[in-house]
Amino acid sequence: MNARDPINRHSNTPLYQQLYEHLRHKISAGGWRPGDMLPTENELLDHYQVSRAVVRQALDDLVSEGLIYRQRGRGTFVAHPTVEQGLVRVVSFTDDMRQRGFTPGTQVLAAGLLPAPPEIAGRLDIAPGEELARIERLRLADGEPMSIEVSHLVHAHCPGVLHFDFAQEPLREILQRQYDLRIESARQSIRAIAATAELAARLDLPIASPLLFIERVSYSPHNLPIEFLQVYHRGDRYVLYNELRG
Amino acid sequence: MNARDPINRHSNTPLYQQLYEHLRHKISAGGWRPGDMLPTENELLDHYQVSRAVVRQALDDLVSEGLIYRQRGRGTFVAHPTVEQGLVRVVSFTDDMRQRGFTPGTQVLAAGLLPAPPEIAGRLDIAPGEELARIERLRLADGEPMSIEVSHLVHAHCPGVLHFDFAQEPLREILQRQYDLRIESARQSIRAIAATAELAARLDLPIASPLLFIERVSYSPHNLPIEFLQVYHRGDRYVLYNELRG
């Protein structure tokens, strides 16, 4: 074991998680390129001196994340970036649109503080009336309206957040850098609704046009609710993709 | 091994998948209720005479699907149905509705053979004009229309499939038992559309009501396209849930 060895057997972190982090970093840092073959499982267990179960557990996590794929008899390969990550990972609108081949844009429609209404307080596990920061943004793709996002943040966790410019910098980066708030997980619901007059006008659609409506609660690593997000996507422009197991 | 033993060691299906199917069915059929503790891992491996790795692989799949959760030192429990995922596994309408607390029902609206139109042929990787079995079903929840499913099967893979009764038996079970066709993976798209006059009438909705529209191609273990499915869910009754990582 030396400084270059990424596997520390005296750490509290399980070996497979250490290996997962190590491989993930090597992939995202460009050490391996999409389509490249990873070392075989035997090479990995030799190199890191762990059992095959550890190697496979680490690779399983990378597979379920869509970063790599396996082919029996051939090997394990770095995946080509796809469009389907919107249903597995929390992805910023900017990255999402770039992957879809659009130029993203943002207009802040409204931003302010308000006391939490009971429905939202319940989702965020706070008392009704606690202070929320509400940010309403219009999202553009190639200059055309694509979605409206209404974000509700627990203000106590990010006081003064409204002073930042949400048109310029992703909200998630502001939360991470300024408030050390990281989104570890999120739960969301997806349904089809009809556009109200107000939504239709802002999205440049006829009244009652179908919208893909997503409500999402995001949680910190300690399972503390951070944000309640409502997104209204134009039904004629926005499509979700994903892959299922049988 | 006897007729009641759900684990068949001579089957091509891996043991952990057989165990997964068995446990999943027991949960969705109500054999265990939300909050109930499942047998411990040791009890399961004793009872089914498999190794612990097999038991854990089956349980892992149920966990990632949100059907069960584990607590170290306490046990493994059936999840409460607030945590639903139609976005990870291909799930039968019947199981899906039961998990949501509805009584499922099915009416076959139409069934017949037709030459594949070019759009569908492309999705199924066959030549335009090849024979397709088309099955159109109305899905009911507590007796009320919930969804319309239009299924297109490559008839060469399941000749005579139209002779079976799709109102009584899940299509997937017919394919598995009669044709040894297993769905291993699937890719789908999700969008919001407005109901046409015909869809609206069948779903008992006003014209142009918002629908959640899902198109799915299902693949065999050899990555052979088996089925092209179109599902129209009532926007006011059907909601997808899932969990994301940060």
Add this chain to the structure above:
DNA sequence: TAGTGGTCTAGACCACAAA
């Protein structure tokens, strides 16, 4: 035929919860 990932076995020790 050689090498890959897929599945499976039979153990072991650990951290944690409950009695």
Add this chain to the structure above:
DNA sequence: TTGTGGTCTAGACCACTAA
């Protein structure tokens, strides 16, 4: 202290791919 799930080892045989 007992029993749970979490992690890990060191093997084994299989199905599949490619040479």
